[in-house]
Amino acid sequence: MTTSRFRTVLVTGVVAGLAVLLLVVATAGDVYAPLGNADPGPMTTYGFAVVRFVADEAAAGCFGGLVFAAFVAPGQRDGGLSADAFGAARFAAGCAVCWLAAAVVAVPFSAAVAAGLPVAQALRPEVLLPTMSAATEPKAWVAVAVAAAVASALAWPAMTWRTVVGATVAAGLGLLPLVADGHASVGAGHDLATNALFWHVPAACAWLGALVALLARLRRRPAVPELLLRRYHRLSVTCFVITAVSGVVPGLVLTRSDGFVSRYGLLLAAEVVVLIATGCVIAAWRRRPDTSRVRLVGAEFVLLALGTGGSAALTVLVPPAFPNHPATAQEIILGYDLNAPQTAARLVLDWRPDLLFAPLALMAVAAYLVGVRRLRRRGDHWPPGRVAAWLGGWAIVLVVTSSGLGVYAPGTFSLHMVTHMALNMFAPVLLVLGGPVTLALRALPAGAHGEIPGAREWVASLLHAPVTRFFAHPAVAAILFTGSFYALYFSDLFGEAMQFHWAHQVMKLHFLLSGYLFAWVVVGADRTPRRLPHLARLGVLFAVMPFHAFFGVILMSKQTVLAATFYHYLALPWAGDPLADQRLGGGIAWVSGEIPMLVMVIALLVQWSRDDERRARRADRSGGDELEAYNAMLTELAARRR
Structure with a gap:
């Protein structure tokens, strides 16, 4: 041209x-x-x-x-x-x-x-x-x-x-x-x-x-x-x-x-x-x-x-x-009406797809399954447990954002906290146990002719980038994971964010990413740029656990309603006492925070045990090689004497 x-x-x-x-x-x-x-x-x-x-x-x-x-x-x-x-x-x-x-x-x-x-x-x-x-x-x-x-x-x-x-x-x-x-x-x-x-x-x-x-x-x-x-x-x-x-x-x-x-x-x-x-x-x-x-x-x-x-x-x-x-007023704030009271049936059956997270979940699952299929076609093994963990993590994301839980979550603080904990703690633990980065490095094709970088080289480069090393530092991951709770809910930021749909989406995305980052550092199946010993990771996990409990206790003891202006504008006739609902949300944060923490402790201990077994097998093999070399040396010395 x-x-x-x-x-x-x-x-x-x-x-x-x-x-x-x-x-x-x-x-x-x-x-x-x-x-x-x-x-x-x-x-x-x-x-x-x-x-x-x-x-x-x-x-x-x-x-x-x-x-x-x-x-x-x-x-x-x-x-x-x-x-x-x-x-x-x-x-x-x-x-x-x-x-x-x-x-x-x-x-x-x-x-x-x-x-x-x-x-x-x-x-x-x-x-x-x-x-x-x-x-x-x-x-x-x-x-x-x-x-x-x-x-x-x-x-x-x-x-x-x-x-x-x-x-x-x-x-x-x-x-x-x-x-x-x-x-x-x-x-x-x-x-x-x-x-x-x-x-x-x-x-x-x-x-x-x-x-x-x-x-x-x-x-x-x-x-x-x-x-x-x-x-x-x-x-x-x-x-x-x-x-x-x-x-x-x-x-x-x-x-x-x-x-x-x-x-x-x-x-x-x-x-x-x-x-x-x-x-x-x-x-x-x-x-x-x-x-x-x-x-x-x-x-x-x-x-x-x-x-x-x-x-x-x-x-x-x-x-x-x-x-x-x-x-209506509710449509202006949320995009839809919430006049019908929340019931178990509505929470399960009233689906309204979140067109940001639902396509993301479907594409992530599809890409993962394509990678697994590519490995199995060439005869490589990929653990079924990792596939189940990945599918389970994205299923949680899909349910809490697009089902009745996601629809009713903006209406009450307690349901908002359910979605928060699911996105921040439950889903990330399963996602990191799926090992998506390892799968990508094994399944993606290398660059053309060995000279031009392709998708595999891009993933490897981003994995070792300085910004990744910074966020993968245990202190940074722990601060983002725990500090965001206090910075969001105990300031005016939560009340302002609840009034805009885009801010809702940013909160959800932050919950998911910060939870994934912390879980990756502690129990991730993929290696991080800053790999910690198992004992140090266990220490990081135990150091973070009390902050979630404190957060729930503080919520239950607060005497003022968070985002009171937002809930007043929403004016749901069935919502009840907002302060009582907020205390319920604090209890949900306290109780539900312990379950994924326990899962992470168990997963970390299992990883620790398997790593020790692999090291023992390597030591046995190296020890046998050393014994054979020692016997060969003795045989050679004896032959020289003769």
Whole structure:
């Protein structure tokens, strides 16, 4: 691909997407009155739309370019970056700088829209600061700016694969604040819509950004290695499937029964058509010769740029569900009603899938079983007990997040504590006993031709990374495991977090990760970067146990209700006395905390015993070898004397 053709494709895609956005804004009419807001004026409306489009394009270029550099472009065996990976990382760093600038500019624009004032007036400190304090979207743009700054700081000087992965994580986190504060986070069903968009937005950005990085690679050198093309095609197909499946839920939630009658629905239908057309391009991509592939890649980019413009336009329009289907107080807070009292039958049968954790659990189980099957096909053994532990751990995660337990958990503190303890203590113990890292190192294929690192080398590199060694330190793992209890529940953080769905998800994820980290350090079947003797691990376990008991006792003795404002707004008629329910939750934390601790003690003692047996067998073998060598020496001396 020549430089002029590369520029033509980029300009065509960007102009087409921007034209779609401006056309929708021009024909949308008053999009503020249905929401009860004042019109800030055309300059602010059009300016904010353009700034958001630039931010979306730059975010996709940053995140997708980093994904391309880390996982698509072939790397080097020593952990360095190849020429293709380095070029993609520098491209992503430039996009990160543009993303940062757009996010900074978007802060006063979002404040102006929230205040219903022109952006020139919103820039005044006496207007900007109070608006930022009261509104949530300006804060989300600040978080985006911070993530973009971190990504650019890591990506620009990056010379190693691990640094690029760190920048990728930072950029990926920067995609989520606007998801947590967008249209999907409001009204009935916002829990389903937001969780789906947590998959949808990163997949779409990775797809678009990696495609632009591939176009830039074709501009530099038309001849592309087959491995790079194969990896990109695998990435694009995966992103297409995730984008298509995850986009259905927020579309249904935000349109409801109005379907495609409204302007919002018509634009959503056009987005579906563009996505299907892009899927057809992907299907034809690998069946064409190299010359046709270049044209297909350009067409794919133009279609995705059109889709980006349509997505930005959807944020301008008012979803039909808002004015036509007013939400109740419980739906505003939780996304669904909890008028029916909790019963044993409802806790078991009333399932509402958590679209963040349920797909994660299913994918983790599927990947694990594929790895076990690969080992058994080549004749290697994998303990059935580890398979059972892994399946049991993810079954607990699925039940406490998607069954009636997960549905009713926000309504009462006692059920919240049940899910907390299950995610923090019960599930992690089983998951670490499954040995997923060992399975991955044994089942994943090595890099191509022994020179290009692949999935196995990536896992090994991350396992020995400095950040992994830091978090795997027993003191760090113990502090995160026990200290987060006190920091969360005995401060205002818990009360603030309970009011937002995204904060609920962050709490669940933190419970699961901190519990997994501590269990991995103490009883994990996988070796940690800082392997402790069994006696030291037993000491760490006994040192942590009292803190859980103290936590439960403190909860039972508190005279004030935690998150009282949240439970007051929720106003469940069947919830009963919140202070009594909180004391019940403290008792659950006290009692249930002892069971997994006991399981960890037993597992550690069994591991200790088996390790001693292995050492004894090795000593016996080495001792027999030494005796044979000693007898041979005596025989040789006797022969010399004779």
